[in-house]
Amino acid sequence: MLNINIIVQHFLFQKSLVKSRFMSKMKKNSLKKEISIFRTSVNTRYKVKILKPLLNKLIGRENWSFDLEDCDNILRIYYFPIMNNFLVKEINKMGFDCIEIEV
Numbered sequence: 422m423l424n425i426n427i428i429v430q431h432f433l434f435q436k437s438l439v440k441s442r443f444m445s446k447m448k449k450n451s452l453k454k455e456i457s458i459f460r461t462s463v464n465t466r467y468k469v470k471i472l473k474p475l476l477n478k479l480i481g482r483e484n485w486s487f488d489l490e491d492c493d494n495i496l497r498i499y500y501f502p503i504m505n506n507f508l509v510k511e512i513n514k515m516g517f518d519c520i521e522i523e524v
Contacts, residue, residue, distance in 0.1 A: 459498070480508070
């Protein structure tokens with residue numbers, strides 16, 4: 422008769438292997454920088470100036486830009502996609518609308 426402890430240990434070991442492989446894949450995929458695009462309510466240079474310190478701190482000085490001539494006031498960033506939701510929330514906290522555009 423099999424010992425229940427051995428069965429439980431085997432199950433937990435298998436589960437940890439699967440989780441480990443999944444997390445490894447997630448880290449590899451989420452640690453690649455990509456271009457993300459957002460529709461915003463930032464429609465003047467003054468409003469860009471208000472967000473500049475936040476974006477420089479979160480994304481980096483060379484990794485973001487606004488297209489104020491676009492009707493959607495596009496914000497483009499080159500950063501880790503895993504940060505997109507956090508970025509949207511932080512921009513919203515500053516009083517601006519920001520919605521990621523799925524490409």
